[in-house]
Amino acid sequence: MAFTLYSLIQxxxxxxxxxxxxxxxxxxxxxxxxxxxGGFGDDPGVKAQVxxxxxxxxxxxxxxxxxxxSACIVLLLLFG
Amino acid sequence: xxSLTIYGESFLLSVAPGIPQTETTxxxxxxxxxxxxxxxxxxxxxxxxxxxxxxxTSRANNVSCAANVTMDLPxxxxxxxxxxARAAPPTADSILFDDTxxxxxxxxxxxxxxPGYNMAGPSNDMQGGAVPNNMFADPMANAAMVYGSSLANxxxxxxxxxxxxxxxxxxxxxxxxxxxxxxxxxxxxxxFPYTHQDWEVRYHRDTPLTPRQDVxxxxxxxxxxxFITYILLAGMALGIQKRFSPEVLGLCASTALVWVxxxxxxxxxxxxxxxxxxxxxxxxxxxxxxYKYVGMIFTVLCGLLFGSDGYYVAxxxxxxxxxxxxxxxxxxxxxxxxxxxxxxxGSSAKPQFRLYITVATAVFQxxxxxxxxxxxxx
Numbered sequence: 001m002a003f004t005l006y007s008l009i010q011x012x013x014x015x016x017x018x019x020x021x022x023x024x025x026x027x028x029x030x031x032x033x034x035x036x037x038g039g040f041g042d043d044p045g046v047k048a049q050v051x052x053x054x055x056x057x058x059x060x061x062x063x064x065x066x067x068x069x070s071a072c073i074v075l076l077l078l079f080g
Numbered sequence: 081x082x083s084l085t086i087y088g089e090s091f092l093l094s095v096a097p098g099i100p101q102t103e104t105t106x107x108x109x110x111x112x113x114x115x116x117x118x119x120x121x122x123x124x125x126x127x128x129x130x131x132x133x134x135x136x137t138s139r140a141n142n143v144s145c146a147a148n149v150t151m152d153l154p155x156x157x158x159x160x161x162x163x164x165a166r167a168a169p170p171t172a173d174s175i176l177f178d179d180t181x182x183x184x185x186x187x188x189x190x191x192x193x194x195p196g197y198n199m200a201g202p203s204n205d206m207q208g209g210a211v212p213n214n215m216f217a218d219p220m221a222n223a224a225m226v227y228g229s230s231l232a233n234x235x236x237x238x239x240x241x242x243x244x245x246x247x248x249x250x251x252x253x254x255x256x257x258x259x260x261x262x263x264x265x266x267x268x269x270x271x272f273p274y275t276h277q278d279w280e281v282r283y284h285r286d287t288p289l290t291p292r293q294d295v296x297x298x299x300x301x302x303x304x305x306x307f308i309t310y311i312l313l314a315g316m317a318l319g320i321q322k323r324f325s326p327e328v329l330g331l332c333a334s335t336a337l338v339w340v341x342x343x344x345x346x347x348x349x350x351x352x353x354x355x356x357x358x359x360x361x362x363x364x365x366x367x368x369x370x371y372k373y374v375g376m377i378f379t380v381l382c383g384l385l386f387g388s389d390g391y392y393v394a395x396x397x398x399x400x401x402x403x404x405x406x407x408x409x410x411x412x413x414x415x416x417x418x419x420x421x422x423x424x425x426g427s428s429a430k431p432q433f434r435l436y437i438t439v440a441t442a443v444f445q446x447x448x449x450x451x452x453x454x455x456x457x458x
Contacts (some may be wrong), residue, residue, distance in 0.1 A: 002331050003338035049353045 013068060019057050064073055138212075142224035148196055151253070189212055255300035257290040265295050266302060270374050273405040279412055296409070300363060305372020307336065310373045313380050317456040320384065339448055343369045347441065351414075354433045358413045368409065370444045375402045376453055383457030391457045406442045 031047065212322050243249055282294045291299040314332045318324040344365045351358065375398035383391030415434050 002337045004331065004339045005338065008338045008341065046353055049355060053352070 013072065016057065016061050016065060017069070019054055020061060021060070022054065024055075081258075088447050179404075217405055251361070251363060252300070254288075254290055255298070255367065257292055258299050258301045259292050260414070262295060262299070263293050263302060266291075266299070267374065269295065270302075270371055271378065271401055273401055273408065276408075279408045280432045281412065298364050298409075299365035300367050300370070303367055304371060306373035306377060307340075307370060310336065310380070312378050313377055314456055317380060317384055320457065336452055337454065340366065340369055343444065343448070347437075350437050354437070356414055358432055360410075363411075368406065371405070372402055372449055375399070376446070376449050379449060380453050380456055383453070388457065391453075395446070395450060395453075399449060402449075403442040406445060407438055409440060410438045 033075075043077075085310075240249060279296055281296045282289050284293075290296055291297045291301075308388075311333045315324060315329045318328055344362065347365050348362065349370070351360065378398050379391060379394045380396030392428065414437060415431070
């Protein structure tokens with residue numbers, strides 16, 4: 001399995017896109033609703049951490065994703 | 081290939097094979113050390129003679145070197161060391177990069193910023209410090225040299241500022257503060273960890289000790305060197321089997337790099353999700369996951385020398401050694417005293433998960449070693 005750096009970048013872009021297009025409510029129904037718990041105390045638990053992670057990734061990466069996706073589209077159109 | 085002499089921040093020089101230990105390395109190290117001292121002297125006091133003081137003191141402490149014959153300083157008696165001695169306590173740089181290989185203890189008492197390393201250090205310090213003073217008889221050339229060096233200094237400051245936006249350079253320097261003794265001991269431990277007793281990373285007033293003073297501290301020098309050596313060895317192995325082409329080298333390098341990145345990301349993700357409050361930073365994880373390259377090099381060498389049987393024996397040996405090493409090292413960091421925290425909300429499964437992470441990391445090492453080396457030894 002020979003990876004190139006380009007395949008790593010591709011994987012990263014695809015994964016972050018997948019997180020960005022997630023529909024939170026439908027996702028939460030199947031996942032166990034932990035939204036009410038603010039996670040005070042020592043350990044919020046795995047599920048709350050995952051949700052926090054997903055939410056923070058969506059918030060942070062929204063704008064850069066737009067830029068990166070547009071660049072990808074242009075490059076793929078030009079160079080195949 | 082140079083020996084294991086460490087040049088600290090100019091470690092790249094020791095990688096390139098075939099550079100003789102003469103003027104070429106000393107020139108390059110001269111410039112860098114010179115600029116370092118320049119910057120340091122600017123930090124301590126804005127005077128131009130600061131560099132030569134460190135040079136004079138280091139010269140008094142270290143053995144002479146063949147390369148300094150032409151650059152012998154007449155102003156050895158000139159010791160403007162007092163201002164520097166009365167300066168603030170030694171910066172992190174001076175503690176990090178004092179030479180501890182030849183002069184074992186008490187380098188910190190000197191207190192001066194002396195980037196003096198084993199062989200070419202003292203002469204380079206001198207050359208660096210001497211250059212603006214009496215290198216050229218012609219004052220114009222002198223002035224031009226001084227101006228050029230100040231330009232270079234500004235460039236260096238700018239680059240440092242930009243880089244320190246993304247990662248803390250001081251933290252990175254901590255990982256490269258190694259010396260020969262540490263490297264040898266660490267390699268021994270990596271290959272045979274069963275007799276090593278004390279796996280605790282020692283601290284000094286809340287900051288972890290540098291690798292020079294503590295064998296258990298992770299470093300980035302060995303992983304970097306081992307990675308590059310692995311790539312070269314892979315090229316050689318493929319060449320022996322007449323399957324070599326320059327693209328293969330790049331492919332091998334990027335594959336190995338991608339595996340390291342994947343492993344570090346998975347480790348970070350799992351540590352975050354299970355809210356393990358350890359003090360493992362990203363660089364620590366890169367260090368621990370880079371130690372497997374030492375095992376890989378050993379395995380590939382045995383495979384090349386002793387054929388397929390030697391390869392499997394070496395694979396088994398280095399896998400066991402590496403698994404033991406990783407488990408013992410990470411146990412200290414990921415599985416801390418469980419009585420302090422984790423009494424809070426639920427998740428009684430936490431100690432279990434931490435153990436799972438450690439064991440999973442350990443088991444992942446032989447898999448990667450096999451994956452990345454089996455195609456080299458047929």
